[in-house]
Amino acid sequence: MSQLDINNMKNPKRAKYWWTFAAVTAFMAILYYIAFTETRLGAQRSIWESGPLLQRFFWDPFFMPEIHAKIPDYFGYMIETVAIAYAGTLMGAILAIPVGFLAAQNVGGHFSFIGKGVLNAVRAFPEILFAIIFVAAVGMGPFAGVLAISINSIGMLGKLYAEVIESIDMEIISTLKATGASKLQVLVYGVIPQVLPEFSSYALYRYEIDVRSSSVLGIVGAGGIGAPLILAANNRSFEEVGMMLFIIVLTVTVIDLISTNIRKRLV
Amino acid sequence: MIQFRNVSLTYPNGHKGLKNINLEIKDGEFVVIVGLSGAGKSTLIRSINQMVKPTDGELLIDGENTLKFSDRRLRSFRRNIGMIFQNYNLVKRSSVLRNVLAGRLGHTGTLRSIFSLFSQEDVKLALNSLDRVGIAEKAYIRADQLSGGQQQRVSIARALTQKPKLILADEPVASLDPPTSHAVMKDLKRINKEDNITMVVNLHAIDLSMQYADRIIGLRNGEVVFDGPASSVSEQTFEDIYGRPIKEDDLVGDVSNE
Amino acid sequence: MVARSKKTTWWVTYQMNKEKRVPIIPAKQKLMALVILAIVISLYYLASIVTNSSPARLINGIPHIFEFVFVDLIPPNWSYYSRVLPPLLETWNIALLATSLAVIFCLPISFLAAGNINKKAWFYQTVRFLLNVLRTIPDMILAVMFVAMVGIGALAGVYALFFFSLGILVKLVSETVEAIDPGPLEAIRATGGNIFQVVWFGALPQILPQYVSYSLYVLEINVRASLVLGFVGAGGIGLILRQQMSLFNYGNIAMIIFITFIMVTIIDTVSTSLRKRLV
Structure with missing residues (x-):
């Protein structure tokens, strides 16, 4: 009985780790959702057309x-x-x-x-x-x-x-x-x-x-x-x-x- | 003359550092205090200049009870007591000379000392002290550039510059190798003889104690368990003081060529 | 007469002993210290002339400042908060997005800027040089440039803070990378791992806590920096702050400052306590 059951091994910290991970991800997702919906991030000019400006x-x-x-x-x-x-x-x-x-x-x-x-x-x-x-x-x-x-x-x-x-x-x-x-x-x-x-x-x-x-x-x-x-x-x-x-x-x-x-x- | 009369010291946490000490140390004596670490050696030595203050009893120096001194009186009393530490306690970034001159601070007006206006006598006294421990040529070097033995000599010179009647040394050689330990102990012994300065020294090394002391006081658990001339001491005495057989760690070893 | 002769004797003894005087500090060191002190003081004197800020004016200015704070700023116009919150949210969003971008892009660049990973000396030196130049550019000037490039709005602020924080973050992370234990890297190289495997399995696990901690630290910096972007048209609370300043509307300004202070303090406190747990 003392032998390890290799096929059914579990990491005891796994559950807590996933909960933390899920909570952080959800929190970040909310923050980013707010960021992208509430703040207008439109450009008046594309940044790729800045060549002449950078030269100036x-x-x-x-x-x-x-x-x-x-x-x-x-x-x-x-x-x-x-x-x-x-x-x-x-x-x-x-x-x-x-x-x-x-x-x-x-x-x-x-x-x-x-x-x-x-x-x-x-x-x-x-x-x-x-x-x-x-x-x-x-x-x-x-x-x-x-x-x-x-x-x-x-x-x-x-x-x-x-x-x-x-x-x-x-x-x-x-x-x-x-x-x-x-x-x-x-x-x-x-x-x-x-x-x-x-x-x-x-x-x-x-x-x-x-x-x-x-x-x-x-x-x-x-x-x-x-x-x-x-x-x-x-x-x-x-x-x-x-x-x-x-x-x-x-x-x-x-x-x-x-x-x-x-x-x-x-x- | 230092007289302990029923001196006890209880720390704020309830630990009893000293228990009912009665001692008399005569002027010019070279007294070594021995005992295991935690036996109260350091407490005993530091209570003499009240770096820790006894809670009970009387501590008379030249007949005056020093425990009753005001702050001001205590400062002028401390001027005449030199102190040497295991870790030298030098200001590492200051020059050797400045460290030695710190011994004159108690004798110099605050305003003068702030602008480094020590009198020429003081400066010469400091250089002379350095000369007596053999490192006058290091006067303008930063203290942290010296070896351990040299730093301990600087701290002896600092104590000497106070022109003290008494020097307290708390484990002065515990951080030094055997040859240097002997050299420092010889310096202390010489000063004791030449200037008739009373020395109270804490040591844990048995052979050093027996070689340099006039008188040995043994402490265990804050109590004096032995007091007698060094000539009457044998290894058996130490085993009694320590309450255990002597180990090789208790000796620094003899250095014959020193 | 007596007094004078006393003085003379003193003078004579002094002169006689002068040559034998032993200095406490060698003359050379004393001179050096005096020269340094003289330089520091004379530079201060010059600076106070250029900036018209003599110590006297500093002291005289204190009552003005107190008067301004306690008479003009206090009390804040509490009802103004509804106008403050939307731009404040924009400010936070700019900081968040810029930090996120910097956190993503800093990783590959940090490895290029770490001497123990990027072994090509010329490449390493070039990356370091460019980063050093980037770090000397103040955030507001980046904002001015990006407003010129993409127009007024929050996007210019995001770009400006992205480049600004990238410089800081890469420096911090690459220093961490340079301090890692080389053992695991060698072990993976020895098993035949390529550069990506060395970084992914050897270096990344070692730097992860510091990496997250520095990212939060940079977020704190970006929140502060984003407050004033609006002054040059790069979005956020700075815009209304400038408007209210030109109208001398001190009650409103006080309200803006008050709410901003609270937001910064909250973010700092949360971020600091997270960072303490990480490292």
């Missing part, structure tokens, strides 16, 4: 003197974009430090859930909505962009900082306390050397993200290259859009390369 985006801009003449202007806007990201990230990175400490379990203690809650709420809020609010509050221009970028950076950096702080070696803290050091001295000699490289590395990483974000903030009026870009697109002047896109890609790539290089040395 990616080829023509490099051979038109009137576009070349505008390149210095575009670089000016790009510098503004990079500056918005820089000012925003630096503000955010500095303000994220106290928030991060508050949100870290081993420092904030019972209060850490307050810090974590604030950070979660900030991160749930899309950046562009912040930009919209700030444009309405302080007026159009790069200043609103800086505010939007810094608030969103606090959300992400605060969380990452809190994780770094939670992972520090607490033994060193008690060692320094055992030599009679004050709280501030423990912070400067025990905590900061342990967290500073990670803090700077994350801030740089966030800067890479923020350069990308700030290049579209102009669409809602928050400064940078996004403003002339959307204007050119509305005028169907795609050669200009193409050139600006080229400048954005170039700048973002260069900044990514530099930043990755510095980050490798930091940690």
Whole structure:
């Protein structure tokens, strides 16, 4: 009797597996049904006829003197974009430090859930909505962009900082306390050397993200290259859009390369 | 002079770390505390500078009951006690010199220390401490680039820089290989003799204890089960303290060429 | 006179000891740290001039922001919700469809972009390069391009987010593929399996949990990105948001922001808890 009945073997997990599979499939089917019936997905032009358009985006801009003449202007806007990201990230990175400490379990203690809650709420809020609010509050221009970028950076950096702080070696803290050091001295000699490289590395990483974000903030009026870009697109002047896109890609790539290089040395 | 009078320590979870300890440690003594892990060695040593605070009894140091100290008084009291750990507890990314200077933090104003404005005397004291453990040339190297033995020497130098009257060492050689263990123990012994600094050291290795201690205190389950000069100790004594026969793990081995 | 002579003595001792001073931080390191600090600060100074965002203005701006939020935005126009829900559903649908397409198409591309599967160096490098370029293009610019190509509407949004999320997803998945255990792959190669069999039986089972997890993560990103597509005519809630902004209808804007925030939070929470179970 102890022999296995090879012809009638059953996988005990099979039933549960199929139920899960069926439920997920049904749920997805409903979602897709809604998606295809409720949203008009018609095209005004077939995407396969975009050949000439793509040429206007990616080829023509490099051979038109009137576009070349505008390149210095575009670089000016790009510098503004990079500056918005820089000012925003630096503000955010500095303000994220106290928030991060508050949100870290081993420092904030019972209060850490307050810090974590604030950070979660900030991160749930899309950046562009912040930009919209700030444009309405302080007026159009790069200043609103800086505010939007810094608030969103606090959300992400605060969380990452809190994780770094939670992972520090607490033994060193008690060692320094055992030599009679004050709280501030423990912070400067025990905590900061342990967290500073990670803090700077994350801030740089966030800067890479923020350069990308700030290049579209102009669409809602928050400064940078996004403003002339959307204007050119509305005028169907795609050669200009193409050139600006080229400048954005170039700048973002260069900044990514530099930043990755510095980050490798930091940690 | 350190006096334990009926000192007990109960952890918040109800575990009794120390039970009614009565001890007297004289200035300049080299005391080794032995016992199995969990016997309360670490608790005993950490209660002296109140990294864990005894719940009952009196702990007198130079006649003062330290358990009654305010936070402020406790800080200035801790300045004079050096401490050495199994894992060295150095700030790995800081230079060796900065780690050693941490021993002067208790003596330096907070504002001055934040801007690294240690007095030249302190810096020279730190370098001198490093020199005494034989690694002055490593002063500007990052601590994580040193070997385990060298890192433990840095932590001894940090303790020395405090100009302490007492050094507590909690399993200082448990992470080190036999030759390095002997070298570190010799450093501690030399400092004990030269500066007349009281040493209280936790060890689990029997041969090291017998070789370097003036006096051995045996703990089991939070109680003192043996207290006597090292010369009076035999392997039988250890079997009594441990409550089991001695194993090869209890020895680090002798290194004759060291 | 006494005070002055004291000062002089101090100065003289200082000068005498100066050469023997032992530094705590070597001069070279100190200089380096100062140079870095100076660069960071002067760049900030320049950036704050370019963006007209001096710290003083930041501090002065805070009351304006509070006033705007608590006077203009609050209370939201609650009855406006019936106009918000249909475009919000469209926003979600754009994100869902774009993510689905990206999830399907990313798989073959991820294997081409993984060094341990695609052994042809030139081909691998070309794929990586193209993906790197794709990832530097902001989502909104893709939206602008696709609106130009297929016209205003949700379809342009789906295309834009498809390409946008494809870049992210391929990077994440191909990194997972590169980290897999090579043993099973070799075992299947050894039994004479072709490249598809190696991928299907050797690589796919190993990456499946991460693959699903990253897909959900990209869905979260796409939901956020889809909110503003309407600003450039690529469908979704952005369109009415822009209308209401140009009318300065702050009660309605607050309602849009409020409902959007709730939707994003719900999707994030569900997706995060699913992802936690997966990996």
